[in-house]
Amino acid sequence: MNPAISARNLSKCYRLGVIGRKTLADEVRYWWLKFNGHDPYTYFSKIGQTIPKTQMVEAEREGQKRFWALKDVSFDVQPGEVVGIIGRNGAGKSMLLKILTRITEPTLGEATIYGRVASLLEVGTGFHPELTGRENIYMNGTILGMKKREIDAKFDEILDFSELEQFVDTPVKRYSSGMYVRLAFAVAAHLEPEILLIDEVLAVGDEQFQKKCLGKMESVGRAGRTVLFVSHQMSAITQLCNRAILLSHGQVIKDGKTQEVIDHYLEKASTHNKDGFMASENSSTNMYIERIQTLNADGTAMFNFSHNEPIIISVQCKINRWMDKTVLGFYVCDQRGRKVFTCNNPLWGRIDSQSRWIHSSVKIPANFLAAGRYFFTFTISIPYIEVVDSVSDAVAIVITDAGSDHLSAVNRGHDHGCVFANCEWNIRAIY
């Protein structure tokens, strides 16, 4: 039987210099430089690119004129499989989806897809603010490849799922963002393709609705449909997928059982750099995270801690241009991708906006995290508005248990969760 998706040596290459010529004026300048014997690439490769900054810098440093966003990616997906695609930002996950959905073409290689494909790279693609909920259901549905007939048949079901019956004839510009997402997802959830390609779309919407969507997607998988799912949420991947593919720098690093691949990914993240996280040099973004290190109480950089010592994380941010209302924060995930806690820096806003670097450190108290491996994601953002810089799984630490209660004879061998809670018991006996 044919596989649902069969990718052979898919590669996508960017020629760095060429992208820069966006206007006729640039074109003239390019030929002028060339005519005068200059190397036009040195000028043009600095113009804004579609490539993620980190990779571009890397390619530039190596003196390359081209950059491979994907290189020789090959895999087969059998019908009915639910496959997760993981990797760091800029590893090529989204590019892979863009090629499989035919938004763009590969430079080399070939992919064959057997079956009707629907893709979901964003919720609410093609929504028009002036149109009503009803009109947008049709608009969005047909853009995603449904026939009008199919939408007619499922209309009530979609409306029911979205829980927006009474607003169906209101223009969506009057919707709250939550309602907007619910409507959009309701349409997407009722697509019935044989193959579904999904990018990180679950990151939006309230938690309850997210669960509903995950449930719906799981049932999609069970119905024998093939799903390719890109996500940063390891928990969602673990929950939904029976197989995962790890991409790094545009190449397939590992392909196999979900848990194995996730372990490999997280492990790799921790050994990524012996000194903690370092940004690839000189980015021109307004603010970015330059360096992250985990230190022990003596100030020595290390990754292995015992549960009863504090962990100090030092973060250095480069400020090219100060942006108001930004906040530095981080969250911690355990090795299964569950989020343990989130922490924002309340002092950040009081900093002198003239400074060129901001150095902050945060202390995670001793006797807080239980044994295990933890991953820290750092973000500079303007809350609810913009993510300025984000480094996912930037540093990883391992905590070993140096004799806590969890190791006692009664408790050994169970999963006790991620944190030690210092709860107070009260006990009395009644006769």
Add this chain to the structure above:
Amino acid sequence: MKQTVVDRYKPLYKTVIRANQPWLRIPWKEIAEYRDLLLLLVKRDLTALYKQTILGPLWFIVQPLVSAIVFTVIFGKVAKVSTDGVPHMIFYMCGTVPWNYFQGCMTQGANSLVGNAYLLSKVYFPRLIIPLSGLFTNFAHFLLNLLMFFSFFVYYFFFTNAVLKPNLFLLLFPLLIFQCALIGLGVGLWVAALTTKYQDLRFALPFLTQVWMYATPVVYPASLIVSPSYRLLLWCNPMSFVVECSRWMFTGSGTVTTASVIISVGMTLFLLVSGLLIFNKVQRTFVDTI
């Protein structure tokens, strides 16, 4: 259980994704599959346009009416450009009605890639749908224009002693309008393809369209141009033929020669086919460079 699911799975579709597909492969079958989307896009454009406007569809009557009046005043009364004895309003409207349709089709076509870049980088559907939907949306506007033109025409024909000699070729008018749409589509596709690389073309377009309009006998009759070489140049612009021919069909005055028919149809086909090919080539990777 799993087995039955797999048995039921009989894919009808097969998609091959690879680099550098032949230029000539235009996905007509796929476009037919997406016809519901085409209709909805037309409906969306029309409804979104008229919601929250006071005059609604009337805008498409007011606008050409005003431009015909302006032409009458400036070119007819002030500059005294000849209209070959045809009443001014009728003369200009014969030109502006097809010209506006052409311009609408072209502008929407030209904007189809860059203007929808965000949408097109998030979802795939045959991109040709967008310029095609422009033909239909603008056709609705064209019909309104035509209606207004007809009412003027009826007035001048029956209630004034103006010399208007419509001929039987008028029955071919729909064909002429079809040609007009194809020219608009062809040029629009070219511009769409070029704007993905040179974005400044977007700003030049309204200006270039205006220049083109004055190069087309909209405000003056083709008979004004006597030199044979300029004549040839005039017919190389396929819109010249459309405008002159529509004028001739309605009023009996206008220059339509066999040569002009052949050149203009030839140019139309050339623009259309080359436009389709270049658009089809560019649309496959344009999201990378936008």
